[in-house]
Amino acid sequence: xxxxxxxxxxxxxxxxxxxxxxxxxxxxxxxxxxxxxxxxxxxxxxxxxxxxxxxxxxxxxxxxxxxxxxxxxxxxxxxxxxxxxxxxxxxxxxxxxxxxxxxxxxxxxxxxxxxxxxxxxxxxxxxxxxxxxxxxxxxxxxxxxxxxxxxxxxxxxxxxxxxxxxxxxxxxxxxxxxxxxxxxxxxxxxxxxxxxxxxxxxxxxxxxxxxxxxxxxxxxxxxxxxxxxxxxxxxxxxxxxxxxxxxxxxxxxxxxxxxxxxxxxxxxxxxxxxxxxxxxxxxxxxxxxxxxxxxxxxxxxxxxxxxxxxxxxxxxxxxxxxxxxxxxxxxxxxxxxxxxxxxxxxxxxxxxxxxxxxxxx
Amino acid sequence: xxxxxxxxxxxxxxxxxxxxxxxxxxxxxxxxxxxxxxxxxxxxxxxxxxxxxxxxxxxxxxxxxxxxxxxxxxxxxxxxxxxxxxxxxxxxxxxxxxxxxxxxxxxxxxxxxxxxxxxxxxxxxxxxxxxxxxxxxxxxxxxxxxxxxxxxxxxxxxxxxxxxxxxxxxxxxxxxxxxxxxxxxxxxxxxxxxxxxxxxxxxxxxxxxxxxxxxxxxxxxxxxxxxxxxxxxxxxxxxxxxxxxxxxxxxxxxxxxxxxxxxxxxxxxxxxxxxxxxxxxxxx
Numbered sequence: 328x329x330x331x332x333x334x335x336x337x338x339x340x341x342x343x344x345x346x347x348x349x350x351x352x353x354x355x356x357x358x359x360x361x362x363x364x365x366x367x368x369x370x371x372x373x374x375x376x377x378x379x380x381x382x383x384x385x386x387x388x389x390x391x392x393x394x395x396x397x398x399x400x401x402x403x404x405x406x407x408x409x410x411x412x413x414x415x416x417x418x419x420x421x422x423x424x425x426x427x428x429x430x431x432x433x434x435x436x437x438x439x440x441x442x443x444x445x446x447x448x449x450x451x452x453x454x455x456x457x458x459x460x461x462x463x464x465x466x467x468x469x470x471x472x473x474x475x476x477x478x479x480x481x482x483x484x485x486x487x488x489x490x491x492x493x494x495x496x497x498x499x500x501x502x503x504x505x506x507x508x509x510x511x512x513x514x515x516x517x518x519x520x521x522x523x524x525x526x527x528x529x530x531x532x533x534x535x536x537x538x539x540x541x542x543x544x545x546x547x548x549x550x551x552x553x554x555x556x557x558x559x560x561x562x563x564x565x566x567x568x569x570x571x572x573x574x575x576x577x578x579x580x581x582x583x584x585x586x587x588x589x590x591x592x593x594x595x596x597x598x599x600x601x602x603x604x605x606x607x608x609x610x611x612x613x614x615x616x617x618x619x620x621x622x623x624x625x626x627x628x629x630x631x632x633x634x635x636x637x638x639x640x641x642x643x644x645x646x647x648x649x650x651x652x653x654x655x656x657x658x659x660x661x662x663x664x665x666x667x668x669x670x671x672x673x674x675x676x677x678x679x680x681x682x683x684x685x686x687x688x
Numbered sequence: 689x690x691x692x693x694x695x696x697x698x699x700x701x702x703x704x705x706x707x708x709x710x711x712x713x714x715x716x717x718x719x720x721x722x723x724x725x726x727x728x729x730x731x732x733x734x735x736x737x738x739x740x741x742x743x744x745x746x747x748x749x750x751x752x753x754x755x756x757x758x759x760x761x762x763x764x765x766x767x768x769x770x771x772x773x774x775x776x777x778x779x780x781x782x783x784x785x786x787x788x789x790x791x792x793x794x795x796x797x798x799x800x801x802x803x804x805x806x807x808x809x810x811x812x813x814x815x816x817x818x819x820x821x822x823x824x825x826x827x828x829x830x831x832x833x834x835x836x837x838x839x840x841x842x843x844x845x846x847x848x849x850x851x852x853x854x855x856x857x858x859x860x861x862x863x864x865x866x867x868x869x870x871x872x873x874x875x876x877x878x879x880x881x882x883x884x885x886x887x888x889x890x891x892x893x894x895x896x897x898x899x900x901x902x903x904x905x906x907x908x909x910x911x912x913x914x915x916x917x918x919x920x921x922x923x924x925x926x927x928x929x930x931x932x933x934x935x936x937x938x939x940x941x942x943x944x945x946x947x948x949x950x951x952x953x954x955x956x957x958x959x960x961x962x963x964x965x966x967x968x969x970x971x972x
Contacts, residue, residue, distance in 0.1 A: 362808075365805065366805075366808055366809065366812055369805070369808075369809040369812070370809070370812055370813075373809065373813075377821060377825060380825050486707075486956075487707070490707075490949065490952045490953060490956060491945075491949060493897075493952060494897065494901075494945055494948040494949035494952050495941075495945050495948075496901055496904055496905065496908075496921070496924070496941060496944050496945065496948070497905075498905065498908045498921075498924055498925075498928075498941075499924055499937070499938075499941030499942075499944065499945065501928075502924060502927055502928050502931060502937045502938070502941065503938065503941075505928075505931060506931050506934050506938075510931060510932060622814045622815070625814045625816070625817065626814055626815060626816040626817075626905075629816050629817070629820065629905075629909070630816075630905060630908065630909070633909065634928055644817060644820065644821075645820065645909060648820045648821055648823075648824035648911070649824060649909070649910065649911070651824060651825070656821050656824070659817070660813065660817060660818070660821060663813065663814060663817050664812045664813045664814075664817075667812060667813070667814055668812045
C-alpha cells in the first residue's frame with residue numbers, strides 16, 4: 328500500500344559532516360548494495376515460505392499420474408527439489424536452484440516457470456512502457472501548468488482531477504473504457520495484443536511495436552499500437568495523477584529561485600524559462616517517483632490485463648494465485664520483487680547522485 | 689507532558705477547505721447509507737425480478753443485473769460490506785504498524801534493525817501481488833482478503849511511526865520523563881505515542897482509500913467476497929462479463945469511486961494541516 332508518499336522521516340540532524348566526494352558516494356552505493364543483497368535473500372525466503380504454506384502434493388501435480396506411481400521417478404523428483412530433506416536445507420537448495428535460474432515447473436502450464444515468465448514479461452513490459460510514457464507526458468505537463476498557475480482555478484481544478492484520478496478503481500476505468508471505446512464507438516479493438524490469426528513479428532525484443540518497427544512492418548506496428556492504446560491509457564490514469572502532484576511540488580521548489588527570476592528578468596520567453604530553467608532543475612526530483620509508478624503499473628497490470636485479455640505477467644500471476652500454482656506464484660513473486668527492489672535501488676542511487684544530502688541517511 | 693500539540697492549533701482552517709468539507713460530507717453520507725441500508729434499499733439484495741438485465745428505470749434506478757437483482761439495492765447493501773471491513777482492517781494495520789515502528793524507534797539498536805528489515809521486505813513486493821498471493825494461500829473469502837491487506841498495509845505505519853518516535857524521543861520532555869524514572873513502557877505510551885498520533889491519523893485516512901481500492905480489487909479478481917454477496921468489486925466483475933449492460937458494473941464502480949474520493953479529499957486536506965512538508969516529501 329505504497330500509493331501515498333508515506334515517509335515523514337526527518338533529515339539527519341546533528342550528523343551533517345562533509346563526505347569526500349567520490350569516496351563518500353562509493354560508500355553510499357556499497358551500503359545500498361549490501362541492503363539490496365539482504366533484501367533479495369529475504370525475498371526468496373518469503374517465496375519459499377509461501378510454497379511451504381500451500382497444502383499441495385508437489386509430486387502428484389508435477390509428475391503426472393503415471394510417473395507419480397513410479398517410485399524411482401518420485402524419489403528422483405524428491406531428491407532434485409530436496410523434498411526428502413529438512414526445511415533449512417530445502418531452503419538452501421531452493422536458493423541454489425533460484426540462483427541458477429531454475430524456478431521449478433508450473434503445475435498449471437507444465438512448463439518451466441522461467442519459460443512462462445519469458446513469454447509473459449515482454450507483453451507486460453510493452454504495456455507498461457507505453458503507460459509510463461503516456462503518464463509522463465500528461466503528468467509532467469499538468470504538473471507544470473498547476474505550479475505555474477499556483478492557487479488559481481486551474482491549479483485547484485487539477486488538484487481535484489488528480490485526486491479523482493487516484494480514486495478511480497483501475498478495473499472500473501477499464502470497464503468503462505472498453506464499453507465506450509470498443510463496444511459503443513468501436514474505435515479500439517477489444518482484447519489481445521493483435522487481431523486473432525495475425526502472427527506476431529519475429530521476436531527480437533518481444534515488444535510487438537518495437538519488433539514490427541525493426542522489421543520495417545508499419546502495418547503490424549499500427550495494429551499492435553492500436554491494440555495497446557486503450558489498456559495503456561487505463562494503466563496510465565492513476566500515474567498521471569501521481570506525476571502531476573510530484574511535478575507540481577518539484578516545480579514549486581524551483582520556481583522561486585533567483586536564477587529563474589534572473590532568466591525572466593533578462594527577457595527570455597516564458598517557454599524557454601519553463602523548459603530550460605525550471606523543468607531541468609525540477610525533473611530529477613520526479614525521477615524518485617519512478618519506483619512508485621512501477622509498483623502502480625504492476626498493480627494495475629494485474630487488473631487491466633485480466634479485463635483486456637492481455638497475456639502478460641499480471642494475468643499469469645492472477646492465474647497462478649487463483650489456481651494455487653505454487654512454483655509459479657513463487658516465481659512471479661520473486662521476479663516482480665527483484666525488479667521492484669532493483670528499480671528502487673537505481674532510483675535511490677540516482678537520487679544520491681542528484682542530491683548528495685541523501686547519501687547520509 | 690504533551691508539548692507538541694500540533695492538531696488542536698491548526699485544525700480550524702482545515703474545515704474552511706472545501707475539499708475537506710466535500711470529503712467529509714460524502715463520507716458521512718455513505719456512513720448513513722451503510723447504517724440505514726435495510727431501510728433505504730427498495731429491494732432485497734438477493735431478490736430477483738424478471739426479465740433480468742433491465743436498464744435503469746423508476747422501478748430500478750440502477751437497472752437490474754444478469755440475475756434480475758436490483759443493482760441500486762445491491763449498491764446500498766454493498767456499503768455495509770466494504771466500509772466496516774475497511775475501517776477495521778486499517779485500524780488493525782495502523783495499530784500493528786505504529787506499535788512495531790514505535791518499538792523500533794524507541795529502543796533502536798538491534799530491535800530497530802530487525803524490525804525495519806522486515807518492513808523493507810514487505811515493501812519489496814508490490815501490494816496487490818503480495819495481497820493476492822496471501823489471499824489465495826489463505827483461501828478465497830472476504831475475511832482472508834482483509835487479512836491479506838493488513839499484511840500488506842502495516843509497514844507504512846511502522847515507517848512513519850518510527851521516524852516520528854525517533855524525532856520525539858530526542859525531545860526534552862521525553863528525556864526529562866526518563867530522568868524522572870518513568871519506565872520505558874510509560875514513556876512510550878504516555879509521552880511518545882500521543883505525539884505520533886496526528887500523522888498516523890492522516891496516513892490512516894489516506895490508507896482507508898487505498899484499502900477500499902485493494903479490497904474491491906481482490907474481490908474483483910474473485911479472491912475476496914464470494915457470490916451472491918453484494919460487494920462492489922465483485923459486482924464490477926460481473927459487469928465485465930456483460931458489458932453490453934453497462935449499468936451492472938458502472939454503478940458499483942461509481943460507489944467505490946465516491947467513497948475512495950471522499951477519503952482522499954479528507955486525507956489530502958488533513959495532510960496539509962498536520963504537516964505542510966509531507967506533500968512535498970519524497971519517499972526514500
